[in-house]
Amino acid sequence: MATIRLSVNGKTRSVDTEPERPLLEVLREDLGLTGTKYGCGEGQCGSCTVLLDGAPAVSCVTTVRAAEGRKIVTIEGLAEGGTLHPVQQAFLDEGAVQCGYCTPGMVLRTVALLQTYPKPTDAQIVDGLNGNLCRCSDYHRIMAAVQRAAAGAGKKG
Amino acid sequence: MSIVNQSAVNRREFLEIAGAGLLIVATAPWSDAQRGGGAGTLETRLHIGEDGFITVLSGKIEEGQGALTELAMAAAEELRVPLDRVRMVMGDTDQTPADGGTAGSGTTPRTAPLVRRAAATARDLLLASAGRQFGQQSPLGANVRLEVIDGAVQYAGKKYGYADLAHSPELAAAYKEALPANITVTPAKDWQLLGKPQVRLDIRELVTGAHRFPSDIVRPGMLYGCVLRAPSYGATLGGVDLSEAQKMPGVTAVQDGDFVACSAPTTFAARKALAAISATAQWKTVEQPSSDELFGYLKQHAKPQERPQAQGRGSVEKGLAESRTRLKASYQVPYVQHAPMEPRAAVAEWQDGRLTVWTGTSNPASVRQQLAETLGVAQDRVRVLVPHFGGGFGGKHTGEAATEAARLAREAGHPVAVRWTRAEEFMWAYFRPAALIEVEAGLDAGNAISAWDFTNYNSGAAALDTPYRIPNTRARFVASDPPLRQSSYRVLAATANNFAREAFTDELAEAAGKDPLEFRLSHLDNERMRNVLNAAAQRFGWVERRKKRRPGTGIGLACGTEKNSVVAACCEVEVDRVSGAPRLIEVVQAFECGAILNPANLRSQVEGAIMMGVGPALREEILFQDGKLTNARFATYRVPRFRDLPKLDVILLDRKDLESAGAGETPIIVIAPAIANAVFHATGKPVHTMPIRASG
Numbered sequence: 001m002a003t004i005r006l007s008v009n010g011k012t013r014s015v016d017t018e019p020e021r022p023l024l025e026v027l028r029e030d031l032g033l034t035g036t037k038y039g040c041g042e043g044q045c046g047s048c049t050v051l052l053d054g055a056p057a058v059s060c061v062t063t064v065r066a067a068e069g070r071k072i073v074t075i076e077g078l079a080e081g082g083t084l085h086p087v088q089q090a091f092l093d094e095g096a097v098q099c100g101y102c103t104p105g106m107v108l109r110t111v112a113l114l115q116t117y118p119k120p121t122d123a124q125i126v127d128g129l130n131g132n133l134c135r136c137s138d139y140h141r142i143m144a145a146v147q148r149a150a151a152g153a154g155k156k157g
Numbered sequence: 158m159s160i161v162n163q164s165a166v167n168r169r170e171f172l173e174i175a176g177a178g179l180l181i182v183a184t185a186p187w188s189d190a191q192r193g194g195g196a197g198t199l200e201t202r203l204h205i206g207e208d209g210f211i212t213v214l215s216g217k218i219e220e221g222q223g224a225l226t227e228l229a230m231a232a233a234e235e236l237r238v239p240l241d242r243v244r245m246v247m248g249d250t251d252q253t254p255a256d257g258g259t260a261g262s263g264t265t266p267r268t269a270p271l272v273r274r275a276a277a278t279a280r281d282l283l284l285a286s287a288g289r290q291f292g293q294q295s296p297l298g299a300n301v302r303l304e305v306i307d308g309a310v311q312y313a314g315k316k317y318g319y320a321d322l323a324h325s326p327e328l329a330a331a332y333k334e335a336l337p338a339n340i341t342v343t344p345a346k347d348w349q350l351l352g353k354p355q356v357r358l359d360i361r362e363l364v365t366g367a368h369r370f371p372s373d374i375v376r377p378g379m380l381y382g383c384v385l386r387a388p389s390y391g392a393t394l395g396g397v398d399l400s401e402a403q404k405m406p407g408v409t410a411v412q413d414g415d416f417v418a419c420s421a422p423t424t425f426a427a428r429k430a431l432a433a434i435s436a437t438a439q440w441k442t443v444e445q446p447s448s449d450e451l452f453g454y455l456k457q458h459a460k461p462q463e464r465p466q467a468q469g470r471g472s473v474e475k476g477l478a479e480s481r482t483r484l485k486a487s488y489q490v491p492y493v494q495h496a497p498m499e500p501r502a503a504v505a506e507w508q509d510g511r512l513t514v515w516t517g518t519s520n521p522a523s524v525r526q527q528l529a530e531t532l533g534v535a536q537d538r539v540r541v542l543v544p545h546f547g548g549g550f551g552g553k554h555t556g557e558a559a560t561e562a563a564r565l566a567r568e569a570g571h572p573v574a575v576r577w578t579r580a581e582e583f584m585w586a587y588f589r590p591a592a593l594i595e596v597e598a599g600l601d602a603g604n605a606i607s608a609w610d611f612t613n614y615n616s617g618a619a620a621l622d623t624p625y626r627i628p629n630t631r632a633r634f635v636a637s638d639p640p641l642r643q644s645s646y647r648v649l650a651a652t653a654n655n656f657a658r659e660a661f662t663d664e665l666a667e668a669a670g671k672d673p674l675e676f677r678l679s680h681l682d683n684e685r686m687r688n689v690l691n692a693a694a695q696r697f698g699w700v701e702r703r704k705k706r707r708p709g710t711g712i713g714l715a716c717g718t719e720k721n722s723v724v725a726a727c728c729e730v731e732v733d734r735v736s737g738a739p740r741l742i743e744v745v746q747a748f749e750c751g752a753i754l755n756p757a758n759l760r761s762q763v764e765g766a767i768m769m770g771v772g773p774a775l776r777e778e779i780l781f782q783d784g785k786l787t788n789a790r791f792a793t794y795r796v797p798r799f800r801d802l803p804k805l806d807v808i809l810l811d812r813k814d815l816e817s818a819g820a821g822e823t824p825i826i827v828i829a830p831a832i833a834n835a836v837f838h839a840t841g842k843p844v845h846t847m848p849i850r851a852s853g
Contacts, residue, residue: 075366092356100360
């Protein structure tokens, strides 16, 4: 056991845990942040995506030790007060959700994508999100949501 | 609209959520008769609160298909209230009528009408009650026609709404009576809310991560459980030693026959304990068939038919004997796994001999029964709650995790969560049945199909019959002894049967020297099928594009009908010269399911079904050997990803003159045969297997 200090959604959280536990499990079981989902446990589906220092990471194969000292953002950390993050708003407006289990990972991956490519091409969206699975297979609608988010970001910029 | 969070709803809390009103006066849970899912009484279906909010109850569950929003819309339409005045309570065996489980595209044709009838009854009560109120002071004029607008009736400056009705003795009396048989619901042409696109009502909780899926449920003192699994199918436990695991802090390990499991304060600790147990386990394995021999195995193990399960017209033998051209082919469809994003999960909690389970299942009532039987408690002491869960596609009709959690929780004396890993979900959830399909057909002198003989081994009878006009037909389903655990999958065997029929139809068209579209239309009387076929072909530009030929590419089409809906797709593929793998470039699909209730959700369902269908069409195939799966990971079992997304165009035909049919399943059935036919067009060689490869 070790005491690990994590920065999660702008707050410092201290956790007593085996340092080799997956970050995903600590977020969900120790910190109550269940918005981050388990999907495969091997980094193949993207359901567990969080941002680590702004870059997308699959938290199921990231140990909690490896996340220490880095800025972690989960789906719970995106909306400010009652205001949705523009990417969340775009998913909502587009209705790009069926069962919604992949949605937190899709949203966070999109946030990261738009930081790299504020006006992504379709090919950049496909490449950027290809690691995230949706078994409802709502890819067409998610694609539209990402385009909508990008268009909104473009207008502001 | 607000969503009742079922993670912690008990009866008192339900009252608080639904608001005080006349319904919830009974203290005992409703009887099984009331839960039956028939029309029932008003009180089993609707609660009108003193705050004017209406709570709608249904045993249907939400798993992403849009039932919650659709039923809320159905209620609001008939009640004449804005959508945000309706609350939904779904999938709770203590609160909701069973409604027969969520399967077979049944919510739209069967449950939505029940909700509409109940809501229309409440609306008529409001009108009658308002009329009496207004008429007390001075009689209403003969030509006064009261109307419910925005949840209230207005007359001579006075207003009477659902909040007033909630207090009325008329409502209290009506609650207990069976719904009137002659209640009229609003015809589709007059709909204000139904038929218009509505984003799903629970979407905000989903985009913020606030919604608690079954695998997110947490209870005070809850432990995490793991179950020991056999290394291979059919293996039995010889012996196991729990002592090492039991020494670990906070660990409870249990053995009850072949059920061996443990719980611990974290998943990590539970897995460690399970690893210690697993290291001591001795297994007796038995010989198992492998996927290499699957199709021969299915035919060898075909069961003699207890009763002739044949649909037919004329005489197939005679028709084939008299035909000018005879063709036959055999089609193979392997096992596939549903692999919903959320693996099976449940939390079980015992309190004073009562069991409460939160789980993701489409059959809460049967899971409740299964729990009662397995745990040896009366059904009325078991409550199953189904929070909106992370996908099922027909794969979550059962309650494995629920039973496991309940057994562990009883032993541990704490609530226990059991959340299956992806590996468990791949191996121990049931599969879509594999199919071997044999077809033989004949063409007459005029190149029309004169005989059709179709046999499905193992996968099922859905969409078994041909929709084409053929004088001599026989269609049979022959059960087999399946090598893997198999059950429902989105639209059952209709996908396999449509694949074989539609692929073979293109072979017949080729033999007849006819264009596949023209050939189909010349055999098709079903007007609805002709409409979707023509709509898809026209938008796609079928006639012009079929004339042009680009090397390495092909176009194909297919149509079908199931669950009282009709569908057709045209597609273009590009075939990789080296591997023979087709790449899907474009799909145009037309779908018609009667009067559309929520076009936004319908579009999502159709687009999602097409893309889900691309998986088994192009790649998905469960491989197994010696009782083990050899590709039970997303890295090796390739489901559709963003890179598989083609140019996609969906046409929704709205038939307000027809009853609304369900739409969550049928849109999946034509993509595989359309791709197969496009590959046939590209290569000149017919396709007989899924996943589809151009043969060398």
